[in-house]
Amino acid sequence: EIKCPNCGEVFTVNESQYSELLSQVRTAEFDKEIHARIEQELALAEQKSQNVQQALLSQKEQEISNLQSQIAQFETQQELAKKEAEQAASLQLQEKDKELQQLESQLTTLRLEHENQLQKTLSALEKERDEVKNQLVLQEKEAALAQTSLKERYEVELRQKDETIEFYKDFKAKQSTKMIGESLEQHCEYEFNKNRMAMFPRAEFGKDNDARTGSKGDYIYREVDENGVEILSIMFEMKNEGDETATKKKNEHFFKELDKDRREKGCEYAILVTLLEADSELYNSGIVDVSYTYEKMYVIRPQFFLPMITLLRNAALNSLQYKQELALVREQNIDITHFEEDLDAFKVAFAKNYQSASTNFGKAIEEIDKAIRRMEEIKKFLTTSENQLRLANNKLDDVSVKKLTRKNPTMKAKFEALKEK
Incomplete structure (x- = not known):
């Protein structure tokens, strides 16, 4: 009889059935035991394998740790060596940097000294250059003004000359010799009166009617200052002739008579205004000074009539102060000998001043040359x-x-x- 462990029912089996059941039970238990054993063996093998692996892993980790410590030790040694090398190199570099800084400082000092010296030299040169440039600019301006003034004056004179030529071209063919001479006098008188108030407000210009000495000139110009001191006096003689005149006279034929009239009438200058010798280059060139023969005598063409008076008047105005002083000296009855001595002293002083000015001018030119040479030497330096x-x-x-x-x-x-x- 077999009792079921689950339901508790009891049933009966024969021997053959029992044997079969028993074999089945044994087989199942054996398989179960086998499986259990296999699992145990596998578990043991796995445990052993894990232990071996763990041991190997520990050994490898130990080896890795040893290698890492060796590597760290090597890196430390390498780092120390590197630091030592870097420190030594840094020390030498610092020394070299100090040397370089000293050299740079010396170079900077030298450069600054050179720059300061160069700046001072350049400043001096620029100052000299500016002064020379200013002098050149002033000289150029003065030259330009003088050239412009000279050009304008000659243009005026050229226009006057052209007008005079045209005037006489119109009159020469129509008038007789006497009428031509009278027309020249009228022309000069007209030109003077036209500019009298603008240029000669205190002057007298009129015909010489005093024939008590046996001769007389054509016109006399006189000008005095507010004190009655004579500034300028001129004896004028106007001479002309027509192209058809048979007898051709020369200007020099009238010099002696003109000089006589000047002295008798107490005039300072004598001027012959002439159209004679129309083809003469000497008289056509401008104002002709014949004082080598007759003192203070000039020969001019009609177009130089007013310019000649202006030139003599300007020169007389420059010497007016001395004339005034002379008149004052005469009024005070001072001995003429003292005056001549003072005049000689003035001449000597004037000559001395002129000589000094000339010497200083030469020295200035030499200094300019020296400055130019010095600038060239500085440029070389x-x-x-x-x-x-x-x-x-x-x-x-x-x-x-x-x-x-x-x-x-x-x-x-x-x-x-x-x-x-």
């Missing part, structure tokens, strides 16, 4: 200094670590070792 600075700058640019360690094998080896690492 500046060029040499610039070359020296350029060479020093090239040497500074050529400084490198390689060249600094060229004669230092220890530093060279350390730098090469660092480069290889």
Whole structure:
């Protein structure tokens, strides 16, 4: 009888059934035991494998740890060596930097000194250049003004000459010899009266009607200042002839008579206004001074009538002060001998001043030449200094670590070792 463990029912089996059941139970238990054993063996094998692996892993980790410690130790040694090399290189570089800084400081000092010297020299040169330039500008302006004034004056004179030529071209063919002479006098009188108030407000200009000495000139010009001191006096003679006149006279035929009239009438100058010798280059060239024969005598063409009076008047105005002083001296009855001595002293002083001015002018020219030579020498010095600075700058640019360690094998080896690492 077999009782069911689940439901508790009891049933009966024969021997064969029991054997079969027993074999089934044994087989199942055996399989179960086998499986359990296999699982145990597998668990043991797995545990052993894990233990072996764990041991191997521990061993490898130990080896790795040892290697890491060796590597760390090596890196530490390498870092120490590197730091030592860097410190040594840094010390040498600092020393070289100090040397370079000293050199740069010396170069900067030299450069500043050169620049200051150059600046001072350039300032002096610029000042001299500006002064010379200003003098040149003033001279150019004065020359331009003088040229403009001269050009305007000659243009006026040329217009007057052209007008006079045209005037006489119209009159020569129509008038007789006497009428031509009278027309020249009228022309001069008209020109003077036209400009009297503007140019000669205090002057007298009129015909010479005093024939008590046996002769007389054509016109007399006189001008005095407010004190009655004579500024200028001129005896004029006007001469002309027509183209058809048979007898051609020359200007020199009238010099003696004109000089006589000047002296008898107490005039300072004598002027012959003439159209004679129309083809003469001498008289057509301008104002002709014949004082080598007769004192203070000039020969002019009609177009120079007013300019000649103006020139003599300006010269007389410059000497008016001396005439006034002379008149004052005469009024005070001062001995003429003292006056002549004073005049001689004035001439000597004037000559001395002139000589001094001439000498100073020559010295000024020499100083200008010296300044030019000095500027050329300074330019040469500046060029040499610039070359020296350029060479020093090239040497500074050529400084490198390689060249600094060229004669230092220890530093060279350390730098090469660092480069290889």
